[in-house]
Amino acid sequence: MRVFLMRVADLLIRCLENEGVQYVFGLPGEETLDINDALRQSDIQFVSVRHEQGAAFMADAYGRLTGKAGVCLATLGPGATNLITGIADANLDRAPLVAITGQADLRRVHQDFHQYIDINSVFRPFTKWTARISSPEPVPEVVRKAFKLAEAEPPGATHIELPENVAAMPIAEGYPELPLPHTPQSSRESAIAPQELLQQAAEIIEQAQSPIILVGNGVIRARASVAVQQLAETLNVPVVNTFMAKGALSLQHPNSLYTIGLQARDHVACGMDGSDVVVAIGYDYVEYGPEYWNRDRVKTIIHIGATPAEVDRNYVPAVEIVGNVERIVSRLAGMVFQPKDFKRYKELQDRILHEYLLTKDDISYPIKPQKALYELRQALAPEDIAISDVGANKVWVARMFPAYRPNTVLISNGFAAMGFALPAAIAAKLVHPERNIVAVCGDGGFMMNVQELETAVRLKLAIVIIVFDDNGYGLIRWKQQNKFGAATGVDFQNPNFVALAHSFGAEGFRLERTEDFPDLLRKAMQCDRPVVIDCPIDYGENLRLTERLQDLSCPIV
Missing domain, CATH: 3.40.50.970 (Thiamin diphosphate (ThDP)-binding fold, Pyr/PP domains)
Structure with a gap:
């Protein structure tokens, strides 16, 4: 039987x-x-x-x-x-x-x-x-x-x-x-980079006038942030991160040159323009193609990654080191001893910081996206997690929201799918129940998966969802206005987000005055259930940003 x-x-x-x-x-x-x-x-x-x-x-x-x-x-x-x-x-x-x-x-x-x-x-x-x-x-x-x-x-x-x-x-x-x-560890994981490749990379860096480190999400996956910081400090060179690598080096670190990723020329792109050698660590083309930062194909590139470099005419490494990223970077940091002059990047750093602080005391209403993100950063601890949906809000989170630790700012920037933030916040709270979890959504992205608010309520997850409310697809409106001077097909009507939240069994608040936002955030984070904050947003800042970037002058090239 x-x-x-x-x-x-x-x-x-x-x-x-x-x-x-x-x-x-x-x-x-x-x-x-x-x-x-x-x-x-x-x-x-x-x-x-x-x-x-x-x-x-x-x-x-x-x-x-x-x-x-x-x-x-x-x-x-x-x-x-x-x-x-x-x-x-x-x-x-x-x-x-x-x-x-x-x-x-x-x-x-x-x-x-x-x-x-x-x-x-x-x-x-x-x-x-x-x-x-x-x-x-x-x-x-x-x-x-x-x-x-x-x-x-x-x-x-x-x-x-x-x-x-x-x-x-x-x-x-x-x-x-x-x-x-x-x-058992694969040969890729346990392999030690050939000494001659490390030596070549060290010599190129030593001879460079203005090397820069470009960090991608592969650094976070490899848990190589400490090694990258060690290399940056040894060389005294700036570190630029992609959207999905925010926090790989704390923005508070003196060598941080913040986040790159806009297709328009931004302050950080200016820093890349001034470099002659790019040490690309864990870099992935899927986020930000090399044609944006190496148009003339004149930069010397050192590729350090878990996988070989993609074939691209704008990305031809002089040295390509494939293997365990953390080990490679740690070994490289022990082979370079000639610190560079960081002073030429200081003015650029100051300009970026000035822009970050520009609206911190602004109380105009609707609230500006920079102001909203400034107050959110003040309300969160370094280990708390902010998750950005896709849209105009993503551009502002990427540019203006500081990250101090790896995997504390999540942005979908490979496939860049709207509707990501609310479901991602649910998963983040399950993984880290001890942390504050905040989803920053546009009204378009929020409504694409709003039904998962019921899931969050049923699971009794205390997450906060901030909805940047402008009654439209703000990023597409921004691009249409830049290209054609007019927008079409981007406007819609929103429900009452506070009543909608209450109907799901969540808490709901609406920001009525900009100066109330800090208190509203604190109140939301003290709730024992999901909270939706309806946040009317001044997306006139989108076009004002375009104008500022068009007038951008670079102090280091």
């Missing part, structure tokens, strides 16, 4: 437990009945959301904050396709994510069956790897491979499809052993 121990769905969940999964974000469906039943009997918490896109964004943010793959679950057809935006976001934002979807009974997939589409083919362009489980035997290997690839550099999304009839299959005694989730 054969003894049946479990279903394939049970084995799948055993494999997730083996990977250390804490949460599965998703929606239950008919084709995932057995998976959800197996989760019911697991210590893994199933976080039921209100739209699959929100589940994928939550898994995305979880992966980015922890370095371990976040997991999302959906049924077949429309449930699976609703995951796509969040999956693509994780893939281009380099966040590890494993998506699991149900599928119809394999005996029917040759037909035009109800809700059936070839999800593996649909997901292939958005993931690093996708696979269908067609029988019980490969389940442990498929799951281990999905997590291994998702977490390997550069991290991204993988996908597993489990048809409903396979999920329900019984497994007899003697099912395959679960592969260990933590394999």
Whole structure:
């Protein structure tokens, strides 16, 4: 007599437990009945959301904050396709994510069956790897491979499809052993950069007149911030970070030259213009292409990353060192001994700081975005987390919101998907319940996943959502006005955000006077439930910023 121990769905969940999964974000469906039943009997918490896109964004943010793959679950057809935006976001934002979807009974997939589409083919362009489980035997290997690839550099999304009839299959005694989730260090992780490459890089830096360090999100993933700081201090050179690398070097550090990423020429781009050697560490083209900072292709580039440099005519490294980023940078810092003259960058630093402080005492209403972000920074501790949605608010958060520690300012800037911030804030609070978590949204982005406010209320998560309210798609209006002198198709009417928050069971406030904002923030952060702050915003500052940048003069070139 054969003894049946479990279903394939049970084995799948055993494999997730083996990977250390804490949460599965998703929606239950008919084709995932057995998976959800197996989760019911697991210590893994199933976080039921209100739209699959929100589940994928939550898994995305979880992966980015922890370095371990976040997991999302959906049924077949429309449930699976609703995951796509969040999956693509994780893939281009380099966040590890494993998506699991149900599928119809394999005996029917040759037909035009109800809700059936070839999800593996649909997901292939958005993931690093996708696979269908067609029988019980490969389940442990498929799951281990999905997590291994998702977490390997550069991290991204993988996908597993489990048809409903396979999920329900019984497994007899003697099912395959679960592969260990933590394999020995790969050669890439343990490799030491060749001495000759490090020596070449050190010589180039020593001979440079104005070297600069360009830091990407790969530094945060590699936990190499301390090594980068050591290199910057040894050389006494400026450090510029991309949007997704905010906090890799504290903005309070004297060598920080702040954030680069605007397509328009900004103060920080001016600093890049004045450099002759760029030490690019953990840099990723997906955020900010080299054509913006090396148009004339005259800069000498040193590439340090976990993966080789992308092929690009504006990015041809003189030295390319691939391996463990933290170790490489630490070794390089011990090989360069000639500090540079930072004084030429001081005026540029002062200009950036002046702009940051320019509106701190401004009480005009509606509130200016710079003022709102200044007050938010004062209200948050260094370890608290601010999450930006995508839109005009993202430009202001990237430029004007200081980050003091890695992974304390999250910005989607690879895929740059609107609707990211609220679901990401939910995941961030689950990962860091002891910290204040604030989502900064435009009204357009907030309304794209507003339904997840119910998820936050149900989970009793004390997060704060600040909605920059201008009744329109502010970033597109800004670009249209710059290009055509007029805007079209960007205006809409908002609901009463305070009443909307109350209808979900959250708290809601509306900013009526700019001078009340600090007190309103403190009040919101003391609440024991989600809070929405309706914040009428003066996006006239967008065009004023354009005018200032057009008149920008660079003091160092």
